[in-house]
Amino acid sequence: MNRRHCATAAITLVCALALLTAPVQAMAAPIPDPTPTAGSSAPASSKKTLEEVREEIDTLYRKAGAATDAYNFAEEQSERQSGEIVRLAKTIADGRAKIAELKDRAGAQAREQYRNGGLPPGAQLILSGDPGLFMDGVNQARQGQQATKGILTELEQTQEDLETYTKDASLNWEKIEAGRVKQAKAKKSIDAQIKAAEKLEAQLATEERARLVQMEKDAASTAQAAWLSSGALRDIDREASAAGKQAVAFATAQIGKPYVWGAEGPGSYDCSGLTSQAWAAAKRPIPRTSQEQWRQLPRIAVQDMRPGDLIIYHSDASHVGMYVGDGSIVHAPRPGRDVTTAGAGSMQILGVVRPDK
Known part of the structure; x- marks a missing residue:
C-alpha cells in the first residue's frame, strides 16, 4: 500500500469509532440444570446443606467479580486507544495538509526557474556581466538552493512521519478489536456466573433464602470479630x-x-x-x-x-x-x-x- 493510501486508510478509522460505542452483545452460555441423582428427580442442590449452597453462591459471585474486572479493564483500554486513534487521525490530516503546502512551495520554485529560461543559477550569473549583480545573485542562488533542499528534506520527513502515524493507528485499531473480544468473553463469564448463582438462590424456599441472608451476615460478623480480636484496630x-x-x-x-x-x-x-x-x-x-x-x-x-x-x-x-x-x-x-x-x-x-x- 503506498503512502497516500495508508494515510487515507488511517483517517477513515475515525469513522469506524462509532462502532466502539455499541454494547457487546455476547450472550452467556445457558447454565444446565443440575443433574438429578439416580432414581431421584430432585435437583442435586437439594442434597447440599444450606451452608454448602451459600459457599457455592459466594464462589460464583466472586468469579463474576473477577470477570467484571477483566471486562472493565478491557473497556478502559479500548476507550484510551480510541482516543489515541482520534489524535493520530488528526495528526495524519495535518501532515497531509503540510505535504500539500510543501509541494505547492516546491512547484512555485520550479515555475520560477522555468520563467528564467530554465538556465541553471550559475549560468545566469555568468551571463549577467555586472559584478555587483553577480555577487547578489550568488547569495540569492545559495539561499534558493538551501530553501529547495530544506523543502525536500521537510517533505521527506513529513512523509515518513505519516507512515509511522498510519502504522500506529492500525496497531491501536487491532488492540481495540482484541479488547472487544476480551470484553465479550468476560461478559459471557459474568452472565454465566451470575445466572448460576441466581438459579441456586431461586431453588431455595422462601424461609431458606431468609436463612441464607442471615448466614451471610453471621459469616461476615464472625470474620470481623476474628479480625478485631487480632488487634488489627x-x-x-x-x-x-x-x-x-x-x-x-x-x-x-x-x-x-x-x-x-x-x-x-x-x-x-x-x-x-x-x-x-x-x-x-x-x-x-x-x-x-x-x-x-x-x-x-x-x-x-x-x-x-x-x-x-x-x-x-x-x-x-x-x-x-x-x-x-x-x-x-x-x-x-x-x-x-x-x-x-x-x-x-x-x-x-x-x-x-x-x-x-
Missing part, C-alpha cells in the same frame, strides 16, 4: 486527609444504591466503580478496576490506614471497599445487594492502598 486512629474526607463523603452518599456489574453511577455501582468515582469526586483520578488499583496505587500497612484508603480483598484482588473508620468499609458487595457498610475484616484482606499518598 489497635493503632488505627489516623484522621482522613482533606481529599480522603471528600471521597468518603461521596461513597457513603451512595449507600442504598444497587450493585450492577460494570456500573460507575450515578444510579448504580460495582465495587471498583464506587471507589474510582469517589476518588474522582475528590479530584484524584485512580484506576477503574480493583486489580489495577492494587497494582498501581501506593500500598500501606493495615495498621497505618486512614479513612479514604482502599482495602483490596481476596487473593485475586477481585473486590475493593473504602475504609471509613471504626473498623468499617463502604462497598458495593455483589449482584442482588446494595451499596452498604460492612466490617473491614469481614472478607479476606489482600492489602491496603492509598490514592493520595
Whole structure:
C-alpha cells in the first residue's frame, strides 16, 4: 500500500469509532440444570446443606467479580486507544495538509526557474556581466538552493512521519478489536456466573433464602470479630486527609444504591466503580478496576490506614471497599445487594492502598 493510501486508510478509522460505542452483545452460555441423582428427580442442590449452597453462591459471585474486572479493564483500554486513534487521525490530516503546502512551495520554485529560461543559477550569473549583480545573485542562488533542499528534506520527513502515524493507528485499531473480544468473553463469564448463582438462590424456599441472608451476615460478623480480636484496630486512629474526607463523603452518599456489574453511577455501582468515582469526586483520578488499583496505587500497612484508603480483598484482588473508620468499609458487595457498610475484616484482606499518598 503506498503512502497516500495508508494515510487515507488511517483517517477513515475515525469513522469506524462509532462502532466502539455499541454494547457487546455476547450472550452467556445457558447454565444446565443440575443433574438429578439416580432414581431421584430432585435437583442435586437439594442434597447440599444450606451452608454448602451459600459457599457455592459466594464462589460464583466472586468469579463474576473477577470477570467484571477483566471486562472493565478491557473497556478502559479500548476507550484510551480510541482516543489515541482520534489524535493520530488528526495528526495524519495535518501532515497531509503540510505535504500539500510543501509541494505547492516546491512547484512555485520550479515555475520560477522555468520563467528564467530554465538556465541553471550559475549560468545566469555568468551571463549577467555586472559584478555587483553577480555577487547578489550568488547569495540569492545559495539561499534558493538551501530553501529547495530544506523543502525536500521537510517533505521527506513529513512523509515518513505519516507512515509511522498510519502504522500506529492500525496497531491501536487491532488492540481495540482484541479488547472487544476480551470484553465479550468476560461478559459471557459474568452472565454465566451470575445466572448460576441466581438459579441456586431461586431453588431455595422462601424461609431458606431468609436463612441464607442471615448466614451471610453471621459469616461476615464472625470474620470481623476474628479480625478485631487480632488487634488489627489497635493503632488505627489516623484522621482522613482533606481529599480522603471528600471521597468518603461521596461513597457513603451512595449507600442504598444497587450493585450492577460494570456500573460507575450515578444510579448504580460495582465495587471498583464506587471507589474510582469517589476518588474522582475528590479530584484524584485512580484506576477503574480493583486489580489495577492494587497494582498501581501506593500500598500501606493495615495498621497505618486512614479513612479514604482502599482495602483490596481476596487473593485475586477481585473486590475493593473504602475504609471509613471504626473498623468499617463502604462497598458495593455483589449482584442482588446494595451499596452498604460492612466490617473491614469481614472478607479476606489482600492489602491496603492509598490514592493520595
